[in-house]
Amino acid sequence: MSKPSSKMSLDKKHNMTGWAFLTPAALLIFLMSFVPMIQAFLLSFKMGKGNNLSTADPIFANYTRMFTDTVFTQSIKNTFFYLIIQVPIMLVLALILASILNNRQLRFKGLFRTMIFLPCATSLVAYAIIFRTLFANDGLVNLALVNLGILKTPYAFLTHATSAKIIIIIGLLWRWTGYNMVFYLSGLQNIEYSVYEAAKIDGASPIQTFFKITVPLLKPTILLTAIMSTNGTLQLFDESVNLTDGGPANASITMSHYIYNMSFKYVPTFGYAAAMSFLILILVAVLAFIQMKVGDKRD
């Protein structure tokens, strides 16, 4: 009779130890992350400038206001433009680079891997400023194009709406492709090489191998990178601020940039800014949910 009860207490003991280890971290996360989130949520129902906050009337005023705010709707469009164009290109590119680098015959693998990953080690602000300089009227790109005879006069890349957006996308590709590639490389390590050998013996072409073996087996990693990239793109800030300053005429401003302006550049409107942040949270959650449903087809 006494035996099971003492076993229970041992179990309990183990549990208690586990909880003891968990508690400090959990408490800190709750205090530092969840409490501010709840406070921000409450703040999003308040209106007013600076410290003169009062409860919004009607209560969802900050949320309905977003849809009448032309700059904010423009920023949503811009952010989704980046998302739809940049994320697929980047992930496909990363996948291709990863499978090339995974080739056992390739020499200087370490060198190439480092070179592709290196952009991730640069600061976001620094690279954005360098890109801005590259595409300046008297920057390297214009100089090259004019001297090669492709352009007659320098093209103002950052003052035209479409080219400004494209340059942000190029910047993002440069900065983040290597980062995603590393995830794929580590995913590829988990695929048995014998699978590829078997495919080779069966006469599969490299393209067939890629689509029939690499992609399906990497699916969990692809899902992970897709969700992370979506999340990152929706919160895009540094490039918009430093590369184009949201211009020309708000053509490249992102949601986070506008939220920053609303809180610090303009007269502080924290309630509205908090409400906009929550819209981003909802968008990220919805998109991640869709991707999980689409991507996760376990039998």
Added chain:
Amino acid sequence: MKKKLLSLLMVGAMTASMLAGCGDSGKSDAGTDTAKDDAGDAAADDAGDAAEGTEAAGDAAASGGENTLTVWCWDPAFNIFSMNEAAKVYQKDHPDVTVNVIETPWEDIQTKLTTAATSGALDTLPDIMLVQDNAFQKNVITFPDVFTDLTNSGVDFSQFAAGKTAYSVIDGKNYGVPFDNGAVIACYRTDMLEEAGLTIDDFTDITFDQYVENGKKVLEKTGKPLLSMQAGECDLIMMMMQSAGASLFNEDGTANILGNDTLKIVMETYKKLKDEGVLIEVNSWDEYVSSLTSGTVAGTINGCWIMASIQTAEDQSGKWAITNMPSLVGAEGATNYSNNGGSSWAVSSNCKDTELAFDFLASTFAGSTELYDNIISCGALATYAPAGDSEAYAAPNDFFGGDAVSSKIVEFSTKVPSNITGVYYYEARDAVATAITNYINGGDIEAELQTAESTVNNQMQ
């Protein structure tokens, strides 16, 4: 034993890195672009360097004790230098007073001020801080409990240029002692004008119509535009507006964008400058400065603090000249004078010894021509009228062809029409910048102004 030592070292390293992590502000990166607005501070990079030195002193920033004044300002070569000079002047009569200047970039002052005001921790503020003129109204109205009313502080505000003092007057009360001059000057490369058969006199007291005509001649002969501006920033627009005393807001604080005739004239003038090739747009502040120093353009129009940047091109010494800006055609009250940028000293509500702070400001920045003579070397031009009569201001400047530029600029500054900055200055500025970009690209002027007005109205909610 070895292991223990190693683990101790590791713990030490971790603690150190955590502590260092706390002090890492990372705020400096907003620098290059916005520092442009920090008009007094032409050297944008300083703001970045400054950030690091600030943090260590962060805790000591709170208002000083007995006979000590703590001051926040940002540029070691400019306003910090001036503050230290002011301290020296004051200490002659009051040897027991110390002034503790803490280098704080404007971006950080704004963030700290917002944080202190929203969290109620006003005791983190210094006694005196330097505030950008364009941000003055916004901060006083949003955070009234941060500032001290200076109207009856003994400072004689009538001695300052009216257009300048107006930045820091809210509801008829003075909250700031004007500091550096932002009077607009037009600078030209005389060697390039000569090639086109023109002299500086052809650019003095002219209208924008004449300016465009002259610009076309210069462009034809030298291939250089007269003017460069940063795309998407409407510095020139705001200067043109103020030159006719016009504002983007009405007295009652409502937006005055749609149906603002002066604004329409300004936009049309700007488009004309751009279409004729007299004006080129560049992408960033650095590019703008380099267009001046590398000789890509034959001149510029900006606040007089731009001289500091121009003078970095030492090989161009003697090739520059200064005069007043062109005036708008057809605008009511148009003049050849305007203002761009500048800053003013504010006394915080955390100041314990307001008597001391008042007396300090009244007898230095608002009462000592000696101080202004001392700081003229760093390019700090007074808005304090009596200083302009001093001999130091009449000294010729060889870089600008031996002209007495300092007294000239002080004279300009007294003629600047006053206008309404408005609390929502930055909102309106951005909305108008958007309208202009769209208008230049073929948009309809009325429709764009309508959009700008509704954007500002939405943001004012």
